[in-house]
Amino acid sequence: MTIYVDNKVTSVIDLRFDESFWTRGEYPSFYENNTVPEKVDNPWYKSGANSAPFDQSFYLILNVAVGGTNGFFPDNVGDKPWLDSSTTAMSDFWAAKDRWYATWPTDLTKRGMAVRSVKMWQRC
Known part of the structure; x- marks a missing residue:
């Protein structure tokens, strides 16, 4: 979305929470650093909200x-x-x-x- 403020173009990010931030961010399931692959878990899964972690103060x-x-x-x-x-x-x-x-x-x-x-x- 683009809006004008004081005759200047301003960009505004407007995210719909139709999927989780973990899914939207395409975070990897594993990472490797010259070692055994390490599993990466969604740190926000307990929330259950698609807007997590932004469903809390931050x-x-x-x-x-x-x-x-x-x-x-x-x-x-x-x-x-x-x-x-x-x-x-x-x-x-x-x-x-x-x-x-x-x-x-x-x-x-x-x-x-x-x-x-x-x-x-x-x-x-």
Whole structure:
């Protein structure tokens, strides 16, 4: 849906809860990080509501991050310059900056997330 506010185009996300967020997000049933495949369960299944986890109070967090050691970026795939099991993963990432830094945009305004505003409403 697109609406106009003060003669400016504003996008609004309007989701119908005709399927669960778990289904809509197409979350994987398993993940593997050079180990035995691990089962991934829907953390919201107990709710029974398609709108879960948003059927309860929640915090909205907006951030930009790189890396991680939780298996989301599998080891030995692509040019990942650290191993999840490393106790120096952050240092390993930084030490490899000559490999990845050149891939970042030179325009500083295009390197991260720019948020003009965030508005949330509760439907009663």
